[in-house]
Amino acid sequence: MTKQVTLAKGLKLDGVSIALGNRILLAVDHEAAPGEVLTIMGPSGSGKSTLLAYVGGFLDPAFRATGRVFVDGTELTALAPEDRHAGILFQDPLLFPHMSVNGNLLFAIPRAVRGKAERLSLATAALEGVGLAGLGERDPDTLSGGQKARVALARVLLAEPRALLLDEPFSKLDADLRQQIRMLVFAKAHEKGLPVLLVTHDEADAEAAGGAVLRIG
Template identity: 70%
Template sequence: MLDSLREKGLVLDGVCIRLGGRVLVSLTRAVAPGEVLTVMGPSGAGKSTLLAYIGGFLDRAFTGEGRVLIDGEDIAGQPAETRRAGILFQDPLLFPHMSVAGNLLFAIPEAVTGRDERRARAEEALAGVGLAGMGGRDPATLSGGQRARVALARVLLSGPRMLLLDEPFSKLDQELRQQTRELVFAKARESRLPVLLVTHDPADAKAAGGDVITIEA
């Protein structure tokens, strides 16, 4: 049992994921608010499957067990929509039929009422990622780096309790990759979010700081 089964942060307690009788991932680790735990390994090693278990969308081909605690609450048995896991994938997955602002407004919780308040929050989020005044743009007209920033702003607006990163920098060129890494990790620290990053790129792990776990194929 971890000494760090504390009130704040993400704790993976005896998490084990299997495919058939084969163990893919077995992990007990804590991630404090604002810190990053990096899980490295080649494609097919089970990195994304670990995120799926934490986020609540594990494919039925796999079996998972173990506690997932966020701020002291075990969410392992909850449906995905109540876990409040903010997730960034390799692709930004912006809604193509919505403007940039529309994408952000979609993510704001329904508890935030009032059109002006919701729009103000979206505009503030855009400014926070260096895209002030771009709410009216079509996502298709944005660069890859800009789309990644909109995806980050959208995730943060949803009010997540943790941030799960599934190789979100891998499709950016080298310069944009470094800029986007710095922004994502800075925003996570600013928002006091525990972060779990899965990657095969050692440069991602170096930029993230924090502990690194390597799993084999």
């Protein structure tokens, strides 16, 4: 049964510590309100992505983690990964190549939403919401890097996540696109009231996010 605690809305990392062998990689105790971004900065190998894996429920067993993670009072770390509803964006968009853009979006819509017309309407609205109206029938391989990033964001949001986890999703975009996609992601999170956990080594990401910054490593 989902454990409830009295907490403010948003994401709370409650005494989270991650170690590899006898070495503690990071220790975090912080919160992010709905629509706010908590940024974890550090070099490669410092444990940034490992923290996201712990929150999302797919931590490699080579690591040892303690502490709890809550969203809106629900303890995610007490739930199976598929029940945590953590939306994740990685460095690569990871679109399904054998599906159209619409197919990728429809895949993410919760099964509780029934009816082909309703599901397609949601996918269409999601594409419009990221500035890609009319591209639903396109093959993902024909999209630019910025367009793929936008589709990946739309797909994550359609899954109705409790929070967004960002694993350096802007790092492979050129400078102009990086700023555009950053602002789009942060704007959508604010619009939907989603707390965001961003890991990055880019100072510009942290500055654009505008929230608290924790430095590790």
